[in-house]
Amino acid sequence: MSHETDRLRTILPRRPGYNVWMKKVVSTSAFADSETARYRLRVITHYHRFGLAATLSAFPVKRSTLFLWQKTLKESRGKLSSLIPKTTRPKVFRQMNTHPLVLAEICRLRKTHYRLGKHKLYPLVKRYTDSLGLVAPKESTIGKIIKRNRLFYDQPTFGYHDPGRKQPQKKQKTRVNKAPKPETGGYVELDTIETIIDGIRRYTITAIDVKLKVVYAQTFTTKHARNALEVLKTIASVLPVSIHTVQTDNGSEFEGVFDQYCQQQKIKHCWTYPHSPKINGVVERFNRTIQEDCLDQYQDEMLDLKLINQRIKEYLTFYHHDRIHESLADQTPSQVIGYNINYQTPKSPICV
Numbered sequence: 001m002s003h004e005t006d007r008l009r010t011i012l013p014r015r016p017g018y019n020v021w022m023k024k025v026v027s028t029s030a031f032a033d034s035e036t037a038r039y040r041l042r043v044i045t046h047y048h049r050f051g052l053a054a055t056l057s058a059f060p061v062k063r064s065t066l067f068l069w070q071k072t073l074k075e076s077r078g079k080l081s082s083l084i085p086k087t088t089r090p091k092v093f094r095q096m097n098t099h100p101l102v103l104a105e106i107c108r109l110r111k112t113h114y115r116l117g118k119h120k121l122y123p124l125v126k127r128y129t130d131s132l133g134l135v136a137p138k139e140s141t142i143g144k145i146i147k148r149n150r151l152f153y154d155q156p157t158f159g160y161h162d163p164g165r166k167q168p169q170k171k172q173k174t175r176v177n178k179a180p181k182p183e184t185g186g187y188v189e190l191d192t193i194e195t196i197i198d199g200i201r202r203y204t205i206t207a208i209d210v211k212l213k214v215v216y217a218q219t220f221t222t223k224h225a226r227n228a229l230e231v232l233k234t235i236a237s238v239l240p241v242s243i244h245t246v247q248t249d250n251g252s253e254f255e256g257v258f259d260q261y262c263q264q265q266k267i268k269h270c271w272t273y274p275h276s277p278k279i280n281g282v283v284e285r286f287n288r289t290i291q292e293d294c295l296d297q298y299q300d301e302m303l304d305l306k307l308i309n310q311r312i313k314e315y316l317t318f319y320h321h322d323r324i325h326e327s328l329a330d331q332t333p334s335q336v337i338g339y340n341i342n343y344q345t346p347k348s349p350i351c352v
Contacts, residue, residue: 225256
């Protein structure tokens with residue numbers, strides 16, 4: 001509008017009251033675009049023409065509202081744009097007040113376990129606040145704190161999977177064509193995570209009970225069948241039920257002495273179809289969890305087996321005792337089976 005005004009000033013001769021006239025043009029244009037302002041002017045016009053009683057009867061407005069509109073128009077010296085509704089946006093906003101200790105704890109938890117969202121962080125924060133006698137923030141507040149403080153760290157990376165590679169000939173195996181949904185514990189899935197550090201390979205073999213969500217993982221220098229057997233025996237030592245079915249992919253670490261042990265113990269060994277990770281979905285999802293929450297953080301320690309396996313055991317303790325699982329109705333695996341899971345000491349009851 002200012003551009004058009006400057007153009008008119010150069011074409012038209014200089015006239016007294018030009019600026020006042022242009023302001024009225026602008027005011028009238030804004031008024032014409034506001035349906036609410038035109039309605040208010042219609043009410044005021046009706047009042048001056050037919051009186052108060054007729055106006056209140058014809059329009060759903062109160063006497064005080066009518067006089068307020070008329071006062072606003074009068075104080076603006078008849079500017080029609082004064083009838084345009086003003087913004088009702090508050091000038092002072094409520095501020096989110098979080099105790100500094102609680103804020104520091106949320107930052108610490110998020111940095112240590114940066115893949116946990118607000119839902120899984122809430123019970124950990126509540127436990128901390130209860131110990132200090134403070135009020136725990138709601139899940140939505142925790143989410144706002146994460147967003148406002150930008151508590152976002154490493155993003156997940158995904159490797160390329162070539163579905164067209166040639167498959168070697170294998171013996172006949174008992175295969176499953178869909179993801180299992182057991183009603184009780186004892187159905188265990190196993191898989192292997194391969195990590196390459198400075199050209200050196202490390203293999204983390206993982207195992208998880210599909211129903212109870214009890215897990216175990218250990219890193220080795222090779223993916224030999226005896227290493228997979230060690231993982232299977234270890235998780236079997238803490239489960240409250242006997243393992244009746246083992247499900248794996250077609251890796252060589254699940255052949256040889258591993259398969260022989262399953263036959264000797266009357267454990268059914270099932271294999272998934274090639275290029276079908278969804279069938280082994282439970283352990284595949286745990287692989288991503290332990291990679292993002294643990295292994296990726298300690299890549300510089302992967303070459304030291306003793307050190308990295310100690311890190312894994314520390315994470316497994318957190319996974320079993322503190323990290324809630326939505327598939328377990330927001331409980332921990334230890335709460336579900338009724339005792340603390342510790343791979344270094346015997347089973348001990350949970351103190352409620």
